[in-house]
Amino acid sequence: MMQLYLQNSGGVWFGVAYEEKKVYATAFSHGEQLVLRSLLKRLPFDVPFQAVTNPSEFAKKTISLLKDLHDGKDTAISHVDLALETLPAYTQRVLRTVLLVPVGYVASYGSVAKAAGGGARAVGNVMAANPFAPLIPCHRVVKSNFGLGGYGGGAALKTQLLMREKRGYTKPLDLPLDDAVLRVFPVEFVLRRL
């Protein structure tokens, strides 16, 4: 059965929906209710679930991963098993692409679109429905003019996340994909404009 686990760490609420060793959704916010709502929104109506107070080791580890990312740490997440397969094919492609944006860099909606296919607005739609924040770093996707763009948790939160990810890079980077390239830019390009 699907398990929901919420935990407050350093004044921030983190939550994960999981079954066995697979993650179905994650969320974080300053409010417990907001996290719960966000998780539930991602689950199909017909799946049974329960909120737990005695999380598995796996759940605890996932939460601490969320906290690391929230704090701007460069923690590896490649080993985490995300339940992407139920999502539409294009959505999966976009999410996997965004997963490649490294800490310290941002991509634009348009550059993600060029790498994953489709258009910039379609990418924005996928970001808005990202079930795995901040695991899939949708906060690292911004406008082509380095304006902030939107964020589910609010513009202020997006800014804070990006500030903690500053690494002092100065040059754009072209990440090679199978059939295209994903161009990313130092996060400073965005912060400088604020």
Add this chain to the structure above:
DNA sequence: TGCAAACCATAAC
């Protein structure tokens, strides 16, 4: 700057 038109996958009807 500001505005209009083009863009494109999804979900809802």
Add this chain to the structure above:
DNA sequence: GTTATGGTTTGCA
């Protein structure tokens, strides 16, 4: 099928 809806982008005054 069709329409409405965006976390956009680009061009042009």
